[in-house]
């Protein structure tokens with residue numbers, strides 16, 4: 001798979017640029033609007049590979065050069081838009097959001113979250129998916145969505 005090896009020294013500006021370009025072309029293809037605010041929020045979330053909570057996001061928005069007051073419901077609506085379009089993931093265990101590195105992939109795999117630095121990596125694994133499917137069918141359970149968050153230490157923090 002085209003998994004990029006990320007480490008402390010990687011060119012993160014390139015990550016941000018490609019995430020924003022990807023988001024623009026995806027929204028265009030889907031005929032949905034990546035408004036200035038939605039794009040700004042996506043960019044703030046992509047600031048790092050660590051999940052960002054909604055309140056941190058609002059602080060950052062206000063501190064950003066635009067200096068505009070954005071009401072919390074507006075921020076939440078933008079987050080919903082980004083979630084619906086698979087541009088970000090909600091990290092349920094941290095109640096925070098992280099950028100998706102592969103919005104076209106069927107979202108079914110695991111997030112590996114470093115409990116020390118917050119680095120969150122999205123792992124696409126056929127093995128994990130097969131295990132969930134098998135287990136679901138053994139339990140006559142039909143899977144609608146799944147959240148798999150694994151906490152531990154990243155390569156740099158081990």
Ligand SMILES: [Zn+2]
Pocket residue numbers: 006010011012013015016049
């Ligand atoms: Zn990066």
Ligand SMILES: [Zn+2]
Pocket residue numbers: 086089099100101102103107122
């Ligand atoms: Zn993803």
Ligand SMILES: [Zn+2]
Pocket residue numbers: 114115116117118119153154155156157
């Ligand atoms: Zn770490």
